[in-house]
Amino acid sequence: MSKNIFVTREIPDIGIKILKEKGYTVDVNPKSSIPTQKQIISFLRKKQYDAVLTLLTDKIDKKVFEVAPSVKLYVNYATGFDNIDIAAAKERGIVVANAPADMSSEAVAEHTIALMLCLATRIVEGDKFVRAGKYKGWSPMNFIGTDVAGKTLGLIGTGRIGGRVAKYAKNLGMKILYTDVNRNEQIEKELDATYCDSPDTLLPQVDFVSLHVPLLDSTRHLINEKHLKMMKPTAFLVNTSRGPVVDEKALEFALKNRVIAGAGLDVFEFEPKISSGLKKLQNIVLTPHIASASNETRDQMAEIAANNIVDFFEGRTPRNIVNS
Ligand code: NAD
Secondary structure, three states, X not given: OOOEEEEOOOOOHHHHHXXXXXXXXXXXXXXXXXXXXHHHHHHHHHOOOOEEEEOOOOOEOHHHHHHOOOOOEEEEOOOOOOOEOHHHHHHOOOEEEOOOOHHHHHHHHHHHHHHHHHHHHOHHHHHHHHHOOOOOOOOOOOOOOOOOOXXXXXXXXXXXXXXXXXXXXXXXXXXXXXXXXXXXXXXXXXXXOEEOOOHHHHHHHOOEXXXXXXXXOOOOOOEOHHHHHHOOOOOEEEEOOXXXXXOHHHHHHXXXXXXXXXXXXXXXXXXXXXXXXXXXXXXXXXXXXXXXXXXXXXXHHHHHHHHHHHXXXXXXXXXXXXXX
């Protein structure tokens, strides 16, 4: 049966093709900028849509549900789904699914390690220095960094992404400590990772901290002023999870005052806004939420998202429902 699908922004063709091959009418928002909630609502008013393929920048809550009662399924083109009010969807019998691609976990884990290595080896600072014409020849004291081999990594959250980061870090010769609401026996057995019962126990012991928790009420500002003060002054913080997991104001203070040595961020508390104070700091590496932006990952995410829609309309349970 024909279905109307709205896609809030362009995604890789492979996903659109899967939907069109099923005979569905697929309307893709032609604008490349992030749509406001008002714009999404105005699109949804134009037609009776059956499903919406959303992005993590789309705020989907009861205001959207109310104007589009025909939409029975929202599929988020992302692993996270904190942009969708899943409880309000459930109340209305609306199904929400995400697109947690295996490739995405790999890509984010690789990006996390890249940020750690950038901080340790000061690659970004060195690049800026060379481009500014300041390099006048080898110097024994230029951009002294730190080794990662032999250092300790503290992971907060060891699900799909955190578990992979643990594996890569182990291969780099790091010792792994972790904390999670669930014990991860696999990384304990295979990577000799040591469990800590809380961030408070983990933070004072590690040289790098990497965050891999979803954004929940319990993880908002999980890294705050108190926690930053518990870290070693030589330690680095890496966040590729969600911006609000870190209190960004407290982080800016900690970096400015060398409470910690540096930070690598792919996500920001008030995305896409980044405070000018943070951008001025030298001891920080910033990337624009691109940790999962590999060709392979984005194609796989589009396939998963589209297949969730097909499964739903062909009477199968979509594999990635997040509000059942
Ligand atoms: P996952 O669900 O596999 O793992 C999350 C882990 O966090 C789980 O082991 C869970 O038990 C743990 N956890 C939950 N609450 C906790 C708490 N209060 N304290 C400690 N541990 C807690 O998720 P994942 O696939 O590893 O992804 C993690 C997050 O990474 C996603 O939710 C998403 O927000 C983010 N992400 C970011 C990008 C990016 O582009 N930067 C891409 C993909 C995912």
